[in-house]
Amino acid sequence: MDLPIDRIRIEVGDITTPPSEWGVTGIVNAANESLLGGGGVDGAIHRAAGPRLLEHNKMLGGCPTGLAKITPAFDLEGRGIRHILHTVGPVWQSGDAVPIKIGDLHEDVLLASCYQQCLDLAAEHSIDVLAFPAISTGVYRFPKDRAAKIALGHVLGFLARHNTPRRVVFCCFSEADAATYRHVLDSRNEWMFSRQRG
Ligand code: AR6
Numbered sequence: 020m021d022l023p024i025d026r027i028r029i030e031v032g033d034i035t036t037p038p039s040e041w042g043v044t045g046i047v048n049a050a051n052e053s054l055l056g057g058g059g060v061d062g063a064i065h066r067a068a069g070p071r072l073l074e075h076n077k078m079l080g081g082c083p084t085g086l087a088k089i090t091p092a093f094d095l096e097g098r099g100i101r102h103i104l105h106t107v108g109p110v111w112q113s114g115d116a117v118p119i120k121i122g123d124l125h126e127d128v129l130l131a132s133c134y135q136q137c138l139d140l141a142a143e144h145s146i147d148v149l150a151f152p153a154i155s156t157g158v159y160r161f162p163k164d165r166a167a168k169i170a171l172g173h174v175l176g177f178l179a180r181h182n183t184p185r186r187v188v189f190c191c192f193s194e195a196d197a198a199t200y201r202h203v204l205d206s207r208n209e210w211m212f213s214r215q216r217g
Contacts, residue, residue, distance in 0.1 A: 023178035026186050027171075029200045034060060034152050034190040035067035035095065041188055045102040045146035046095070047137050049154045052081050052107050054088065060152045060192075064103060069094035072103070082107050085129040087136035089144060104140050106133040108155030111162065121168055121210070130155055130166060134173040142183045150188040153196055163196065167203040168210055175207075 020026075030041060037043040048064045051057050054076040056065040065072055071093040082088050087106035095103070109129035121127055133154050141149045151170065155161035174187050191197035203210070 020182055023175045026178050028188045029197050030188055031191050031194055031197045034150055035063050042148045043150045045149045046100055047151045048103055048105045049152050050105040050107050054079050054082050054105055059157045067095055084109055085132035087140055089140050104137045106137050108133050108159055111160040130169050131173055134170055138177045142181050146184050148186045149184040150190045152190055163199050167200050171203055
């Protein structure tokens, strides 16, 4: 098995239309607690998966922030996607003042939990290639750099301990977002070390 770092891809695109060369078999949705759709990536996934997703989700009874639920991909199956993992990220409530160590804020813990829950579900359901959007960094306003550190830190840690998923794709919606992920990944020794050192 490749090293965790070699099992990560940072790509730019729409998570509902992943190019076949990415090999995506499961996608993550940044949903809200109702699981009944919304704007942003959630709206795009519901449109692409079709009305059966909404009908299905009406039976799920919602999902608390920081947790995740898995569904079929419905109309997205034609694109090789078999599962959608719906997770509810935290709304950023800490304003601009964030000198606090990553991991110490309530929002950090909830966002980390979203990644953990999705990775656990992916392993449980044998999802080979899982694509994540940048959960909470749109409508929910989580600072992008901080969110990328939490995402990459958790995914790298998980991949070091598990063979499934074989690969994780960070599907960025803009080149600027992908640049943030690449920078965070390249500087990981700095921030991962300072996180451990506390
Ligand atoms: N593919 C990949 N990434 C996307 C796509 C797409 N098609 N569309 C948007 N993004 P957001 P949140 C990026 O707002 O902050 C919804 O209304 C976007 O640029 O979709 O977790 C839900 O129902 C950003 O980087 O999710 C909730 O109410 C990232 O996806 C609320 O928004 C997340 O932005 C959730 O807010």
